[in-house]
Amino acid sequence: MTNWIQLLKNGNKPALLAAIVNVIIAALKAGAFFLTGNVAMFAEMMHSIGDAANQLFVYVGSALSKKAPTPKYPNGFGRIVNLVCLGAVLIVAILSYETIVGGIHHLLNPSESGGLWINLAVLGIGIVLESFVLYKASKEVFHDAGIEHVGLSSYPKSFKHLKKAKPPTKLVFMEDLVATSGGLIAFAAVLLAHFFGWFAAEGVASIIIGVMMFYVVGKVFLENARGAIGETDEEMLAHIAHLLADDQDIVDIQRVEVVKEGEFLHVEIIAEVATSNTVEYVLNVKDRLLTTILNQKGIQDVIISLVGDDGVESWTGTNSSNLTENRKKLPE
Incomplete structure (x- = not known):
């Protein structure tokens, strides 16, 4: 009760x-x-x-x-x-x-x-x-x-x-x-x-x-x-993409999902880091990003996967109408 x-x-x-x-x-x-x-x-x-x-x-x-x-x-x-x-x-x-x-x-x-x-x-x-x-x-x-x-x-x-x-x-x-x-x-x-x-x-x-x-x-x-x-929040998606792109440890971004459920937002990220980094360093980067993104308004949970740089640029830094289709290009 x-x-x-x-x-x-x-x-x-x-x-x-x-x-x-x-x-x-x-x-x-x-x-x-x-x-x-x-x-x-x-x-x-x-x-x-x-x-x-x-x-x-x-x-x-x-x-x-x-x-x-x-x-x-x-x-x-x-x-x-x-x-x-x-x-x-x-x-x-x-x-x-x-x-x-x-x-x-x-x-x-x-x-x-x-x-x-x-x-x-x-x-x-x-x-x-x-x-x-x-x-x-x-x-x-x-x-x-x-x-x-x-x-x-x-x-x-x-x-x-x-x-x-x-x-x-x-x-x-x-x-x-x-x-x-x-x-x-x-x-x-x-x-x-x-x-x-x-x-x-x-x-x-x-x-x-x-x-x-x-x-x-x-x-x-x-x-x-x-x-x-379950609707994508494009405004928050663009904001998080900027945060990731401006981070000195993120080499490239493969995928960002920001789904609105009721009053809350659920975020999923796949980003690339330099392959020369140690595991401990990458884990610290992940923890730092988790804290930053969870502090954004309305976000309830975040899943972050950091992978090694594959040498192929996924994020072009420009707005793309294909965002919701292939999740490869993120808005400015």
């Missing part, structure tokens, strides 16, 4: 915060929907329920992914977070479908809903809380990217660093971005329906929110599917 508690402490904190906040928001929106029958509120309720379930699963998955390798699972559990994210987006897909169907039904059969101030108050609270979670997620994006947080300006700047964020952080950020935007759209729809008599606006809002949810489904699904299979 203690081990499980310790694992959960290492889970993705923004995902846990987002799950708690979305449970509160979902309860408020459910109450408002049952009191007023507002279709835009129904869409927002479904969205918050889906987000709460997703983010709870992602939090648990991110914690389990940090479990140490065992004899039965020697490669560790890094890909669990990708599998959990894949399962989470299926929930969002189902709720997205129901949201769009509800919106279409209201669009074809528009009707007036009451409780203006209840709807606006609940949506307003939801927007404020979702904005707070989105801000926390943007800070985590910077943390994952290894960049110092820069205050409120981190939110707009976080988009360009989003690709470097861990899968759980990216999922929370995208879901809360859609949730905040969806809240604003639903808020506008309620105002249009009440003050301008355009009752179909709530149905339009529901459809737009559902489509945005589907976008998150597609984006997150593709990224985590690649992670579950």
Whole structure:
């Protein structure tokens, strides 16, 4: 039991915060929907329920992914977070479908809903809380990217660093971005329906929110599917190739593999050293390289094989499109 508690402490904190906040928001929106029958509120309720379930699963998955390798699972559990994210987006897909169907039904059969101030108050609270979670997620994006947080300006700047964020952080950020935007759209729809008599606006809002949810489904699904299979991290591969090429003891590089599994990177290297070196010297070089590479961000384990110089140049020092095919040429 203690081990499980310790694992959960290492889970993705923004995902846990987002799950708690979305449970509160979902309860408020459910109450408002049952009191007023507002279709835009129904869409927002479904969205918050889906987000709460997703983010709870992602939090648990991110914690389990940090479990140490065992004899039965020697490669560790890094890909669990990708599998959990894949399962989470299926929930969002189902709720997205129901949201769009509800919106279409209201669009074809528009009707007036009451409780203006209840709807606006609940949506307003939801927007404020979702904005707070989105801000926390943007800070985590910077943390994952290894960049110092820069205050409120981190939110707009976080988009360009989003690709470097861990899968759980990216999922929370995208879901809360859609949730905040969806809240604003639903808020506008309620105002249009009440003050301008355009009752179909709530149905339009529901459809737009559902489509945005589907976008998150597609984006997150593709990224985590690649992670579950095992994707090469080209940026880190290039960085490690530079470290090796700049090392005075490395004569040539035959192969570098950097595979991303969940939040972690696994590295495999085959490099050449001068044949005149003693075994003891080569072992010291290997230990030094292991320490250097393990200190790079996100790397969990490294396998290094040092062989004698074969006199044939494998690394050209230029970027090559054949890198993923033959692993003989490494980028600059």
